[in-house]
Amino acid sequence: MNQKQYIRLSIVLAVPALIASFWLAQQDFIFNRGQLVSCSMSDDECYYEQMSLNDLEEVSSSLNLIQYNRHSPEVFVGIYDLNFPMRIYFYERYGDKKVDVTNLVDSKMLETKSCSLTGEILNCKEPIFSWTSSFGEIEFINRDEQQQYIDRIGEAQSHLKDYFLIRAAIGLGIFLLIAASYLIFSWLVHFIIYGARIDSKQPPPYQ
Known part of the structure; x- marks a missing residue:
């Protein structure tokens, strides 16, 4: 040659x-791609950990958290203590009418039912009630609490890193x-x- x-x-x-x-x-297996962030909506407490995708799936499924913006299998942003004054709606199972379930559902139930939020749009893994769908929304009663919610979400997402x-x-x-x-x-x-x-x-x- x-x-x-x-x-x-x-x-x-x-x-x-x-x-x-x-x-x-x-x-x-070369570099862990999973990122877990969990933040309280009532104070400044946040937790961040980088882990494998398998560990992320296992850990996130075992936590009672409301997932925010479920868009990537590599990222889990979970929130808890969503105790702001708000109304909770779900859409009818067979229709587009919103049903007010505020007196039947609280944030703790949303955490245990594997629900997620994108903005104020609510989506649960399964319908909580037989007469509603798994889709709904939340509505803040006070603008101050709504802005606090937005700020807390921004803080939670700021913990995510670009590798x-x-x-x-x-x-x-x-x-x-x-x-x-x-x-x-x-x-x-x-x-x-x-x-x-x-x-x-x-x-x-x-x-």
């Missing part, structure tokens, strides 16, 4: 190696490790074929 062939082979192998490296960096740069660095590190292994393997082949002697007449590892 001459020098040009060796360089072309290296380039051809580098492309899939680079793709594989950054793919590996996104995998949960893109870390994953990119891990991917680059994996690629460099693969490249170093490739070069070492090339020189080992050269050593086996030509021995350890190095002089001006000895061909490079790609010949």
Whole structure:
């Protein structure tokens, strides 16, 4: 193999190696992708933990929390102590009329029934009542409590971290490790074929 062939082979192998490296960096067994945040709506208490996706699913399903903005399997933002003065509505099971269930449902029940909130839109895993659907909404009685709710949600989401740069660095590190292994393997082949002697007449590892 001459020098040009060796360089072309290296380039051809580098492309899939680079793709594989950054793919590996996104995998949960390389770097934990799950993020759990739980925050109280009545005080400034918040808890954050990074974990594997399997652990996140297991832990989140065992907690009595209202999940906020259920949009990604990698993130669980849970809230509790949603004790603001508010009204709770669910839509009729077979219709679009809202039913006021404030006297029948409180925030503790929403926590135990695996419900989620997106803004003020309510969605429970299963209908709480046989005559309502699992979809509804909450309505704050006072604007001050509504703003406090918005602020608390913003604080909870601020604990989430963007690990893109870390994953990119891990991917680059994996690629460099693969490249170093490739070069070492090339020189080992050269050593086996030509021995350890190095002089001006000895061909490079790609010949």
